[in-house]
Amino acid sequence: MDQGIDRRGADRRGIGRRGFLKLGFWGSAALASGAALTPLLTGCSRSDTPAAGFAHLRDNDVSLLRPLVKPVLGGGLAAVPGATADDALHAFDRLLEGGYAGTRDQLFQLMDLLQLGAARWWLTGTWAAFADQSDTELAATLAQWQSKEGFAQLAFKGLTQPLGMAWYVTPEAALSTGYPGPPRTGNV
Amino acid sequence: MPDLSMPDLSKLEIRNIRDPWENADQRWQVIDGAQQTRDRTLEADVVIIGTGAGGGVSAEILSQRGLKVILVEAGRLRSSRDFNLDEGDAYRHLYQEGALRATKDGAITILQGRTVGGTTVVNWTSSFRTPEQTLDFWQRQYGVQGTGRSALNPWFERMEKRLGVHPWQMPPNANNDIIKRGCEALGWDWSVIPRNVSGCWNIGYCGMGCPTNAKQSMLVTTLPAAMEAGATLIHSAQAHRLIHDGGKVSAVEVRPLDQHKQPTGATLTLKAATVIAAGGGIQTPALLMRSEAPDPNGRVGKRTFLHVTSFAFGHYGRDIAPFYGAPQSLHSDQFTFAEGVAGPAGYKLEMMPLHPGLTAALLGSVGEEARQRITELPRTAASIALLRDGFHDDSVGGTVELRDNGEPVLDYPLSDYLLDGARRSLHSQVEMQFAAGAERVRPGHIRAPYYPSWKAARQGMKDLAYQPLEVALGSAHVMGGCAMGEDEQHCVVDSHGRHRQLENLYVFDGSVFPTSLGVNPQLTIYGLSARNASALADRLKPVANNA
Numbered sequence: 001m002d003q004g005i006d007r008r009g010a011d012r013r014g015i016g017r018r019g020f021l022k023l024g025f026w027g028s029a030a031l032a033s034g035a036a037l038t039p040l041l042t043g044c045s046r047s048d049t050p051a052a053g054f055a056h057l058r059d060n061d062v063s064l065l066r067p068l069v070k071p072v073l074g075g076g077l078a079a080v081p082g083a084t085a086d087d088a089l090h091a092f093d094r095l096l097e098g099g100y101a102g103t104r105d106q107l108f109q110l111m112d113l114l115q116l117g118a119a120r121w122w123l124t125g126t127w128a129a130f131a132d133q134s135d136t137e138l139a140a141t142l143a144q145w146q147s148k149e150g151f152a153q154l155a156f157k158g159l160t161q162p163l164g165m166a167w168y169v170t171p172e173a174a175l176s177t178g179y180p181g182p183p184r185t186g187n188v
Numbered sequence: 189m190p191d192l193s194m195p196d197l198s199k200l201e202i203r204n205i206r207d208p209w210e211n212a213d214q215r216w217q218v219i220d221g222a223q224q225t226r227d228r229t230l231e232a233d234v235v236i237i238g239t240g241a242g243g244g245v246s247a248e249i250l251s252q253r254g255l256k257v258i259l260v261e262a263g264r265l266r267s268s269r270d271f272n273l274d275e276g277d278a279y280r281h282l283y284q285e286g287a288l289r290a291t292k293d294g295a296i297t298i299l300q301g302r303t304v305g306g307t308t309v310v311n312w313t314s315s316f317r318t319p320e321q322t323l324d325f326w327q328r329q330y331g332v333q334g335t336g337r338s339a340l341n342p343w344f345e346r347m348e349k350r351l352g353v354h355p356w357q358m359p360p361n362a363n364n365d366i367i368k369r370g371c372e373a374l375g376w377d378w379s380v381i382p383r384n385v386s387g388c389w390n391i392g393y394c395g396m397g398c399p400t401n402a403k404q405s406m407l408v409t410t411l412p413a414a415m416e417a418g419a420t421l422i423h424s425a426q427a428h429r430l431i432h433d434g435g436k437v438s439a440v441e442v443r444p445l446d447q448h449k450q451p452t453g454a455t456l457t458l459k460a461a462t463v464i465a466a467g468g469g470i471q472t473p474a475l476l477m478r479s480e481a482p483d484p485n486g487r488v489g490k491r492t493f494l495h496v497t498s499f500a501f502g503h504y505g506r507d508i509a510p511f512y513g514a515p516q517s518l519h520s521d522q523f524t525f526a527e528g529v530a531g532p533a534g535y536k537l538e539m540m541p542l543h544p545g546l547t548a549a550l551l552g553s554v555g556e557e558a559r560q561r562i563t564e565l566p567r568t569a570a571s572i573a574l575l576r577d578g579f580h581d582d583s584v585g586g587t588v589e590l591r592d593n594g595e596p597v598l599d600y601p602l603s604d605y606l607l608d609g610a611r612r613s614l615h616s617q618v619e620m621q622f623a624a625g626a627e628r629v630r631p632g633h634i635r636a637p638y639y640p641s642w643k644a645a646r647q648g649m650k651d652l653a654y655q656p657l658e659v660a661l662g663s664a665h666v667m668g669g670c671a672m673g674e675d676e677q678h679c680v681v682d683s684h685g686r687h688r689q690l691e692n693l694y695v696f697d698g699s700v701f702p703t704s705l706g707v708n709p710q711l712t713i714y715g716l717s718a719r720n721a722s723a724l725a726d727r728l729k730p731v732a733n734n735a
């Protein structure tokens with residue numbers, strides 16, 4: 001099925017004119033109906049190989065998400081001494097472990113979409129790659145993205161909500177919220 | 189104001205708890221799917237698919253009657269010696285889709301259990317009998333027979349006794365106390381919640397697997413009893429489909445799963461004269477759909493109901509410690525049936541426990557705002573409103589669909605009817621929390637701030653758009669999709685849970701409800717399943733002195 005963006009042969013960061021028009025069409029349909037990611041994105045080609053050290057996230061996902069971690073978590077990352085963006089991405093990867101393959105696929109499709117400048121512009125209001133934006137710029141991008149409705153809101157929630165959840169289920173980040181932690185059971 | 193502050197429980201040691209599953213392999217017949225790499229065929233009188241509320245109760249009754257029972261459970265066997273109270277581990281190991289489940293459009297987060305004992309292992313222990321209004325509605329609209337409240341009362345009593353259900357005796361935690369203070373100030377109804385616990389330590393980890401075995405979930409009650417009576421448990425094994433000829437099920441095709449929930453490649457074929465589907469809402473309809481079970485009126489998976497739940501967060505200028513203490517101990521029925529059974533959506537008010545991961549997801553937002561909100565966790569209270577869906581023409585619930593790979597997805601369009609209910613339920617919660625003394629309250633809506641007063645909130649909430657993804661919604665109660673009743677057009681199973689076309693297939697779980705309930709579902713499932721499993725036992729193996 002060729003309903004979404006046809007990226008075969010297109011530059012990883014580029015987007016074919018034909019695909020863009022289709023994205024526009026499906027985009028407005030999605031905005032009007034609040035439709036899920038799947039119909040919009042079927043047709044995106046994607047790699048399946050996880051990045052080194054990850055069970056699910058692929059190289060492209062890791063480089064897409066890495067710059068976003070700090071601005072998404074606010075002070076949440078710095079609150080855990082020594083924590084890096086990659087620690088949060090490993091937590092994200094572990095959260096995905098529990099999910100259905102089909103649900104992970106939707107997330108991958110969203111991340112594939114976000115590799116494309118036009119899609120970033122449409123969803124987040126900014127063309128620039130996340131890696132090319134400063135933390136201040138990213139904070140503004142996130143604020144802009146968050147203020148949108150419909151499909152962009154779904155994409156925002158779909159990406160940022162599990163990232164926050166994944167971080168705060170880690171015992172170290174959990175303690176940084178003022179939660180004193182669970183009773184001790186000696187169980188692992 | 190009473191001092192309801194909790195001590196810091198992170199210093200508490202929980203040791204030497206008796207675990208009924210200790211050395212289970214040596215005492216009972218337990219088969220670990222992860223170790224099954226060769227095809228096998230097993231036989232029994234009854235195969236039960238799913239070990240939650242419906243499956244557990246059925247297993248105890250049928251195996252104690254002397255029937256040979258095989259239980260199949262997709263989740264792995266975990267018990268108190270495995271429960272470490274780590275939130276991430278709990279979601280990964282004990283919840284459907286690692287707690288990442290949501291409706292198709294992403295608008296409603298769904299929590300459901302997936303482990304031996306099913307959702308009863310992670311539920312919050314509130315135990316209510318089915319409201320009379322709901323049962324009467326089922327009788328009127330769906331011709332459900334024999335489920336009047338007086339007919340069911342003996343079954344509720346029996347299960348209450350079996351599971352130690354009593355109104356909670358200890359003072360509520362500070363979070364639940366808000367129901368009492370808010371409702372008293374407003375003259376609203378409130379009362380104490382009956383809980384299925386025995387010797388509860390009041391620590392508040394019911395949602396991560398009770399580490400003390402105080403919670404009388406299926407894991408520590410009916411399932412060990414069934415095992416003791418000779419049942420076989422196959423865990424880490426997913427019933428993929430029922431093999432049938434359109435009139436009768438001959439076997440269940442089961443896929444054993446490895447530690448990563450992936451099929452090991454082997455197939456277990458379970459042959460039995462009687463099969464019980466007890467996989468719960470979403471899963472049981474999905475099993476019937478994968479099996480291409482006869483469904484002449486296209487009803488399977490339709491009218492799947494959630495108690496769609498809205499949230500409000502309050503700050504009280506003092507510690508609430510919403511992570512500690514019995515998670516739910518008080519509730520209010522002020523609005524449950526206020527507008528009649530079939531009027532605008534009614535809702536039940538309760539509180540929910542908060543732990544950091546789920547709270548971060550619920551509070552939403554990013555950056556400094558998200559960080560600010562999550563670091564207020566110890567001082568945050570969370571109320572919830574459970575919307576009663578399915579009682580109105582505009583309230584038809586959702587539909588289970590299958591992905592190409594067989595995974596179920598719940599399509600649950602949010603009707604104006606439900607969104608209006610969400611709006612009203614947010615008003616009530618915010619009003620209640622201010623009446624309880626909150627300094628600031630925020631309705632669960634992505635555009636809403638913490639309001640400084642009820643007056644400001646009432647004004648501000650007028651401008652919010654009550655739209656999917658804007659209103660924060662979740663649900664821990666999945667019901668329906670295989671409606672019971674005598675109306676052949678609408679009902680997948682009869683009033684006793686027997687499938688209308690496959691004569692030896694029964695559905696004993698929450699998926700048989702024709703509507704949602706208006707109360708937390710476990711006791712309804714226990715009572716109905718006890719009734720239906722007993723009737724089935726009488727048919728399969730009449731008690732000698734009855735015969």
Ligand SMILES: Cc1cc2nc3c(=O)[nH]c(=O)nc-3n(C[C@H](O)[C@H](O)[C@H](O)COP(=O)(O)OP(=O)(O)OC[C@H]3O[C@@H](n4cnc5c(N)ncnc54)[C@H](O)[C@@H]3O)c2cc1C
Pocket residue numbers: 237238239240241242243260261262263299300301302303304305306307308310311312313314315316395425426427428466467468469471472475516664665666696697698699707708709710711713
């Ligand atoms: C966090 C939380 C808190 C809750 N709190 C309360 C509460 O306080 N009070 C209350 O009344 N209710 C509560 N509930 C809900 C209640 O526990 C459930 O409604 C009830 O347990 C459902 O029972 P069931 O028999 O329908 O299915 P479940 O208890 O969900 O059991 C179904 C089991 O079947 C297994 N299964 C499904 N399909 C297959 C298959 N094909 N092959 C093998 N195995 C399969 C599943 O893995 C699962 O373990 C809560 C739920 C949650 C998530």
Ligand code: SF4
Pocket residue numbers: 313385387388389390391392393394395397398399400401402403513514515
């Ligand atoms: S509150 Fe009681 S029932 Fe719940 S986890 Fe703690 S001890 Fe168990």
